[in-house]
Amino acid sequence: FAKGVGSxxxxxxxxRKGSVIRIATQSMLVGTGWGIAAIKVDRTGTRPPVMSPxxxxxxxxxxxxxxxxxxxxxxxxxxxxxxFEMGGIKASPRVALIDAVATTDTRTVYWHAINRxxxxxLDVHIDVREFGCLSGTARVYTMExxxxxxxxxxxxxxxxxxxxxxxxxxxxxxxxxxxxxxxVPIAL
Numbered sequence: 693f694a695k696g697v698g699s700x701x702x703x704x705x706x707x708r709k710g711s712v713i714r715i716a717t718q719s720m721l722v723g724t725g726w727g728i729a730a731i732k733v734d735r736t737g738t739r740p741p742v743m744s745p746x747x748x749x750x751x752x753x754x755x756x757x758x759x760x761x762x763x764x765x766x767x768x769x770x771x772x773x774x775x776f777e778m779g780g781i782k783a784s785p786r787v788a789l790i791d792a793v794a795t796t797d798t799r800t801v802y803w804h805a806i807n808r809x810x811x812x813x814l815d816v817h818i819d820v821r822e823f824g825c826l827s828g829t830a831r832v833y834t835m836e837x838x839x840x841x842x843x844x845x846x847x848x849x850x851x852x853x854x855x856x857x858x859x860x861x862x863x864x865x866x867x868x869x870x871x872x873x874x875x876v877p878i879a880l
Contacts, residue, residue: 693837693848693869695728696745700806700835700871703753704793707761707804721747745837745848749871752833752850756873758795758802766792770814790814790866796878801825803874807866810839814866821860824879830855830862835871 706716722741723729730747734740743751766788774784791806801820807813832855837848855862857876866872 693745693839693841696749696835696837696848697806697869697871699746699749700753700804701791703750704791704804704806707757707793707795710761745835748848748850749835752835752871752873753804756802756833756875757804758797758800760796762794762796762801764792764794770809772808790816796823799878801876801878803876805866805872805874807868807870807872810869812868816864816866818862818864818874818876819860820857820862820876823876825857825876826860826879828857828877830857830877831875832864833873833875834867836867836869839869 706713720726720729722731722733724733724735728744728746730744730750732742732744770789771786772789774787777783787808789808791808793804795802795804801823803818805816832853833850834853835848835850837846841847855864855874862874862876864872864874
């Protein structure tokens, strides 16, 4: 599941730098043994293919993303200090608990978010009044998973829900260690 959340982080970086990235592809799309394969297959063909969490998040974003990046303004974002260093990469004095990117197309605003908190849900308020979205229903897709893999069921799952849009805003609670996409139809 952690690899799936990490894949969402890579996708956010790609979306933010879409003006300079000409092509991107997922390494190890189909595999039998490497842990990052998006689709895991059985060499003997006796078991059906299984989508890994990184494949699940890639498919989720592929199906729920706009073709234009939107500017976002954040207020009151909780954060933490990331103390780890690796090679020449220094520790960060402030890391937002929610990594969010917004995109749009001609019909929908898409808000993509990673809740980096391992242990608590986070309340969010998404204001989309600028797009004429004042009331109605937003669709919410959330991927959650287990911290530790075991043989008891899938390590990650995606749930679909609806959220009420009131006065141009959607309020919802992002589950701990989750990836969410909120789709808000644009008023035509």
